[in-house]
Amino acid sequence: MLTEPAYRIGSAAHLFPRADRRDLPLGPRSPTNSIELLGSAVSFVRNAEIYAEREPADYLYKVLSGTVRTYRALMDGRRQVGAFYLPGDIFGLESGEEHVFSAEAVVDSTVMVVDRGIVTSLAACDRDVARQLWALMGRELERTQDRLLLLIKTAHERVASFLLEMADRLPSNDEVELAMSRQDIADYLGLTIETVSRMLTQLENASAIALPTSKRIVLRDREVLKRLIA
Amino acid sequence: MLTEPAYRIGSAAHLFPRADRRDLPLGPRSPTNSIELLGSAVSFVRNAEIYAEREPADYLYKVLSGTVRTYRALMDGRRQVGAFYLPGDIFGLESGEEHVFSAEAVVDSTVMVVDRGIVTSLAACDRDVARQLWALMGRELERTQDRLLLLIKTAHERVASFLLEMADRLPSNDEVELAMSRQDIADYLGLTIETVSRMLTQLENASAIALPTSKRIVLRDREVLKRLIA
């Protein structure tokens, strides 16, 4: 399915993850985001691997800048992107000991890395941290469940849903700068790049959106999009 | 999409859920399944609604006998079955205050109903209960993630995966009695009943399975099935 896995070469990240780490001071922690203050910032270049499927899940990650994708691959090359994580999002949380997905930087990204053991032992005594972890897992579950519903829809509906989701999650209103490639989007939506491309042009022709550049998308008519998502 | 929603009529369950409740003694609880000893058993007839989407999630449920399906419906009738729960399985756990899915009995079923508040307050002091809840949520997440991967596969692969999953989860080895209808399976796999039926006959013709009756399925050649799931 993926004829050229060239974009998957970035895994050299393993060789330098701690290179540019800046250890952060452990100041007094606020109750709402105590989790994030225990780690160090690490940078990853575009397509660099942050962790791989079946690796021990020893860390939690929070996106500081850039975008991260998680994915699973079938042996024949088909790939399912599990989620895109934007600045502020936390990822890498697992109930088991190993990562179920792989994680890669979509573009050059900076990520806060937090030791999992520290967080869990903190959660053991601090009610509030425990609640945060619970909420985090819950949000992850809900998002995955939403994707289930998305994957039974038509190509039109999936692409429209994707655009609205991204518009919601990105700061901008009505104009979004997508970090990910068409291949990423396709693998997220369970479609091919050609289909994604076609749906976008059709939406543009219906003047529901505008495409100043291939990655920049202007939502012209949210109502049309919403009507499309079924 | 579903021309006749006739099979959705069973929601009369609301009228009698507590009718045949048998309160259970709260004996000394074992650490491994303490959650389940705080509830009462309730029976639901085939297709009866156990709870509906957006209802407050005040209870946890454990299947004692029968089978339960959770699902979400799109306004145009399309339905996505979230999961099937078999005897021993726990369902209804939500991170938020409301159910995201609806739940119905696939066949006449008995379910243990546990007050959510009791469980969570128990979890607050009992480390072990908290860990159980965490594991439960984690398992739910992993299952949902597995479904994501399933929904990008072909019809053959989905049906083969489904059969292997059910064979794993049901007591029997190599012979499974499916409680759910073709429509349920189709809505679980994101296919139509016709496609499910066709894939089953094809598997039968390939002598990977046998179908003594429409609900009873014998796994003749697991290897063929495994090769199919990609």
Next chain:
DNA sequence: CGCCAGGTTGAAGAGAATCAAGTGATGTGG
């Protein structure tokens, strides 16, 4: 300038959905 990855577009094909008919089980009432 020209290369090349990423993106778009077109034509042909495959796979699943839809539409439609038939078969088989189950249950009900006479």
Next chain:
DNA sequence: CCACATCACTTGATTCTCTTCAACCTGGCG
């Protein structure tokens, strides 16, 4: 106990959506 109705499942023919294969743009960059 059988005739009939109903429901669930299967099978066939056709349609349609999305994929596949292929060519062609486009924009960034050495």
